[in-house]
Amino acid sequence: MSEQATRGWQRPSIYDVAKHAGVSHMTVSRVLNGHPNIRESTRERVLQAIDEMNYTRSSIARALATRRAMRIGVLVDGPVQFGPNSTLRALESAARDVGYSVSAFSISDDEDSQMDDGVVELVTQGVDALCVIAPRASSLDLLRQQSTGLPTIVIKAEQDAVWHTVAVDQRAGATLAVTHLIELGHRSIAHLAGPLEWYDARERDGGWRDALALACLPIPPSVAGDWTSDYGYEYGRGLDVSEVTAVFAANDQMALGLIHGLADRGLSVPGDISVVGFDDLPDARHFLPPLTTVRQDFAALGELALKQIVAAIEGDEAVHHDMIEPRLVLRSSTSRPRS
Template sequence: MTGTASKQDEPATPRAPGMTDVARLAGVSAQTVSRTLSGHPNVQAATRAKVLAAVEQLGYRRNNAARALSSGRSRTLGVVTLRIGFYSRTAIAVGIEAAAAAAGYAVNTVTTPSLDASAIEESMSRLADQGVEGIVLAVPLIESNRAIDELTRSLPTITIDGSRTESTEVVAIDQAEIGRIATQHLLDLGHETVWHVAGPQRWLDAASRSQGWRETLSQTGLQPPPELTGDWSPASGYQAGLILGRIPEVTSVFVASDEMAFGVIRALDELGRRVPDDISVVGVDDISLAAYCSPALTTVAQPFADMGRLAVEHLLRYIAKPDTVPPIETIEPQLVVRASTAAPRR
């Protein structure tokens, strides 16, 4: 429209400087900045002067929550999660908040718009500036950078999507095992092979589920059929279902999430392919709707609330003893058999 500026033409709102910005300008680690601003005695005078000069130059100001660092306790935990509305993210967050409240902690949550290391770094920096005692990274940290490594060294950090840095502890579900369980279930029913609708391969859990699917077929002497990819949404599952439903030899499908599986089943129904009479479908997650779709969905359950609770328990132990990084704790997934899978028709 003439004379009207678009949102793209509007100048971006400048981001307030964070702890990592101060660290870069001063040429020190984020941990050193945190110690300096907390009045830690083991900071050399020259280093303290550089940090304070950078603070002054950038106009960096900590909020009231961060000032609690001077006493060493804010009774607040931070959570970084992806800015999406999928059930799994919400369920994990509920588990974290419930466990934190039971331990007398509040939770500050920051969402990141993408999985880029710079976006995750900014989210972690915001939480550090708020004075949280530790962080739960509820995102698949595929790539790290120096600033993230420094932040995880200065703040106890737990990741719950199977990724880690040198200084993080991990609470995870074996995602490759999910792929193996789902695929083996369909093979045990007598299906000659299993097709797969994968999630976005930038997600570690999606890539691991695909790996488990491929390995299970290969160990049985089968060549994996072509893999289809969705974006976790029912719409992407629907598009994949429209393709699979037109391939006569398809009799079973392992779908990397329940929400995509709903889309697959809808597409198959529209094409006249009955589930499970013509095609069996297995999902992942066991969200609350899985038992109520038609037919009820066979799925591999992930105990999201337990993951959130364990993440908080580990984080509180890590806060108490930050010099030790315990090994990964892996939670076993469970197959929930319902009406969407059956032996193939002969």
């Protein structure tokens, strides 16, 4: 039986064509768009797969045939933060590669009611699916009250019974960071958390606790910041360094402020205290000292989210939950604790 027959009625996607041809979906996209730097043998293999699977390239033709807008609506919580902004850019890039466009609606930190406004605006545009990036608990509570009938994916590490989820494994990333400090010999490790209404902040806080508990170390109360360097600075100015030898900051911006606050007190990093961040900002390697941090692969996150969205649009009714592993980047802001 042919692959097309086993698929039943479901329309093939660019990912199906890529799998059939034994190439990446990016290669299929380049062939469809006439990119010159493609081997002729690869081009022929992709075109043959397109023909065999009856894949229709034209976005206009697909929209007319399926009554789709070929547009994904994206609700972005905290759009000024590095993680949400990077995730949105990655999703936009992945969408373009498969013929979709993105309409985004930003929700400011102090306006929960904007979730309702955003859903109405995006649904009015006739989007084919919704994606929520970096949600807070209050935002999702409001979204659950909506009944859009659209496939919905949420970028969060906690699984959801109704919606698709995809995320970088925040808890695993935090565990990597704290385990690194423990392996260096630190036994008193504080956590400057993000706002704990954010799912990402909760997961990073949980990873810090997991690592300390596994090592049978004391778990002091964490301090919930607001993601900003200013908050990290004030935290660093007031931190009791007689009780702490290392700090895991929930993002690089707070880590930057923390290092500044410590420096203004005449304390050195990592001589007096080690600091680890999270995100791997493009500038993190230029902090003084260069920052040990957890890197998130936003490009891979955008591609995986888009793959889930397209599958849901094309009829996949299963609820999927996928994770991407983070990576610890070692730099100069961590060392063995002071003696």
